[in-house]
Amino acid sequence: MVRKNQRLLLLVICCSVSGVILGGTSGWAESRICLQQSTVSSDCITQNPIQRTIQGMSTGLVAGAGAAFGATWNLGHKE
Structure with missing residues (x-):
């Protein structure tokens, strides 16, 4: 049981x-592309590129953890 929990933690x-x-x-690439367009929107100017990168990182963290739990749940129901 401990080994399965360690594998789940490692996967997550x-x-x-x-x-x-x-x-x-x-997030970083999106902010760079947004600033390099010929017509820069107000959204590009008002949002900090670092803030946009951090927002992308947090979204990726939640998506990655959700994917790991979903894959583990799916494998658990198939066994």
Whole structure:
């Protein structure tokens, strides 16, 4: 039982870290592309790129953890 909990924790950590990296990269790229457009919107100017990156990272964290729990739940019901 302890071994299964450790595997679940490892899966959640790996998926969460992957989500943070992908979400942060996506948020940073989105803010860079937004500022490089020919017509810059007010949303691009008012939102800080670092804030947008942190928002992407937090979304990626939740998505990664949710995916890990969903995959574990799915595997548990198939056994």
